[in-house]
Amino acid sequence: MKGYRRYFRKKIFWFLITLAASILLNFILPRLMPGDPVAAITARVAMGMNDASAVRRIYEEYARQFGTDKPMLQQFVMYLQNLLKGDFGLSFSQYPRPVADIISSAVGWTIGLQLPAIIVGWMLGNLLGALAAYIRKGFDRVVMPVSLFVSNIPAFGMAVILLVIFALRLKVAPISGAYAYDMIPNLSWAFVRSVFRHYQLPFWSIVLTAIGGQAIGMRSMSIYELNADYVKYSRFLGVPDRKIVGYVFRNAMLPQVTGLVLSIGTMIGGALVAEIIFSYPGLGSALLTGITRLDYPLISASTLIVTLMVLVVTFVLDVIYAFIDPRVKAAQFD
């Protein structure tokens, strides 16, 4: 048990270090972008004003409020203080809306769309890969090339393909949004149905791109495991095939678990564009608005949320791995 505790202490230590580094980067990077966001807001507010000193005062007022007139280090300390209170500050681009408000309304859509899509894609991909490895022959000859082909279409490419086929040609699915534009989110049956209809295209565009890569990985892992010595040995002791298939796929799945976690990590990065194509009101779209309008607090907050998700998932993976793979346990706990 002492080994367990040391292992987790080490993992938590690195988790915290990474978190600190990512908070720093998330703060600095947006602020390195060229352009002055406060000037942009001032220009918007002061449209039509001629009095230069009034404009200047408006600018200074905003700069004071956002804290951009202070040195970077002081800004960072303030940012940290607010962060601890769960306050991400006010959005520049949607002033005076708090960033926390924007994020909390977006993050639900993103997780609701991407997490099921990635998990479904992962499961279907693994199933296909495992079957391809086990059946071989004709099935494998179809699954492999198709998987290779599909896995090389980026999520946004798939999004456009689906959009053209199902929304524009067949007109069986809506073109954009997460629900009909004339509806207000509520729990009515009509709204849920609308959400479901809007869900399909973005969902399947992510699922389809996920399937290919997972299937290829699972196939080669399964083939490798099927030829392992323990498979032959088990056969020669009369252990039935269904048991052996169980051993093989369990072992082949282990690296695939890493694949799942990595794809959850790239959730925002990779599938962000799919969100934008479908104008899905998720984190991807929020981040895009933030970037185009130099909205530092919004960018920092979005990227921080993403980083946090990746870190938590990786940490959970490390913990899970220690339990499901005795080899990792043996290597880590000693």
Added chain:
Amino acid sequence: MGKTILEVRDLCTKYITRSHEDVYAVDHVSLSLEEGKSLGIAGESGCGKSTLALSLMGYYFPPLHYSSGEIIIDGRSITGMDPDTVRKTILGTEIAYIPQAAMNALNPTQRVIRFVEDVVRAHRPGTGKKEIYDMACARFAELGLPPEVLEKHSVELSGGMKQRTVIAISTILSPKVLIADEPSSALDVTSQKMVIKMLRSLMEKGYIKGMIFITHELPLLYNVTDDIMVMYAGQIVERNSARGMVFSPLHPYSKGLMGSIIVPEEGVREQKLTSIPGTPPNLKHPPRGCRFAERCAYVVPSCRHNEIPMLELEGGHTYRCGHSAQHLREMYQDEQK
């Protein structure tokens, strides 16, 4: 003479290559094993030892295929049985196997006891966990393995321990015949000794009734087995008692093989270590006549034309050579002078 526990008649098995050529790695092999005896099979690598081990199990999967011949275990022929029946009723209970690479023979993500459960239940469905655990504990203890091993994963075991665990699992259902394919080749001498002791005690305690021990380490065979069989290019070339084989090999190949090793006994210091020139023939197109002719120092033209049958001498000593036993011995004696 005891009861014959394993009899093999004219067994031929082949590999079918990707280019659909047949390679007969086991070619008309006949052998018999009496109850309580052990038989060693020796030969250089690629001679078909391991394939013979696999073929004896009566269960074939690609690229190995059954061609002809018969395998009889304790009076019951298992040839022509449906593969699933063989797997359910023969493997593990009648005949068991210890693989060459025991290092990787255990599923890395499974505890030993879970695998033992699967093995036992494959033959006795519905056996309770507790019952299997008690049975495994008792057997492991008796074979000198700590019962804690059962709760371990294979990565937590040392090489020698892994090998002994594999042996204990293979014989957990007390199979009649045990086929050990190089069970100690990858081990250091201490572990090797423990493995050999374990195999011996399996025989002595009657958990197994006969053993076929395959190795390229001849000194080991001499110490472990009652009889030794020498294989060359898929065929048996000589069979004799271990003592007879080591001290007066008859077939030129056996002689070459015995001459290439050191037996740790009196008088070997004066012996010269020899080697056999050349390499074994390609079994895709085995040569006509004697397969050893190319490398044999005593070859005569007729060796390359006539199929050489197995000849029987006194005391179960058999060999496959165109020369008579007497002629061979005379030639060997002339050489010594």
